[in-house]
Amino acid sequence: MGHDGHVTSQPQPVADPLTIAALDTEKHVAAAGWDQNPRLFALVPTADLLEREPHLRAGLSGSDLAEGALSAIEQEGLPPTSSLESLLGTLAWPDSVAGVALAVERIVVPPEAERDLPSSSTEAVDTLAAHPDRRDVRLLVAVLRNGQSRCLLRQRAHDSDDQVALGEDLAPGLVHALRATLQD
Template sequence: MAESQPESEPHSQVRPQTHVNTSVSSAAREVEEFLAAGGWDQPVQLFALVATDELLAKQPDLREQLDPRNPLTPVAQDQLPESDLAEALAGIVWPDTVHGCALAQEIIVLPPEAEQDLPDSGEDADGSEAGATPDAERLRRAAADHPHRTEARLVAAVTRDGARACVMRLRAQQRSGDRPGDQHSADEEPLDLPVDEVIEHPDLAPNLLDALEATLYP
């Protein structure tokens, strides 16, 4: 994971015709694991996906931080505004040095039977914000207050050759009545700590993936 931003170059007006193995799934997992190490309650974050060999050629001092076996390296960008993510993405155009991009956001996930109780919205079923209608804020409030909600972190990634990947981490539910830092007496039976569940599927957030893909082609 690199934190410096790639140098700007003239934008290409033509989509590349050569298919390149960009390992977008590996890049999406790397982004999610990087963010997971920092815990929850993080803002929306955007990453450029750049060729690792090209990045090392320009910045050899990063050699000890990067794995040259990974074709793509995520590069963290400036923080995006959370108020209107779709508008922010619509204003982004990447330089040619960027082979793809990834976005991470924390969302609320509901079971299918709970979604029928929510107001209609143009959002993805996962609650991601890109392409949302004016009713999106009302939907998010309703989902956040739902008793069967699950907090999650979604990472969506795309590349110029059309590859897509999504990784979603579902936040583990605490035992009823427990609070962070609670201590239990020695005679209580030990309980397994809750473990996050991680799901991977390229179609978890089609609207968000479409919005990210649009940033790659001016």
């Protein structure tokens, strides 16, 4: 915090493996632009991955090889679903997976815009999409088996790597749903 109570813009070096993996994964997703379907990644210890795929070491450096580093492996071919929660409810991960990350786009509107929505979910989505104060955001939620979680939020209107918000509780429902996929 600065003397005036504002958060200083001096970035703190990020050291913990989950935050590094979340930031790298979010940047990877962001590179493909907006209007994407949800994307799901398994987080595996980089050391384990290199044991199985030693040729990958050539492309890694620095923090990629740090103690406890995590690598994100995209899970291709997700079945299309109208409910992310129901999709997540079908997932189970092998023990080699330390965590999971999910990138999903959402429309955010002021609370009052949600009051008078049509009852049909299709019409409600159309109404929100047409709202003059809507904001498009992408959430990246990453959780580990040990319970750690990170949430990143990128706004379409402020689409740059240094404008990504980091928090613990930006998407509690998704954190909970992802944690459940890691339970035995």
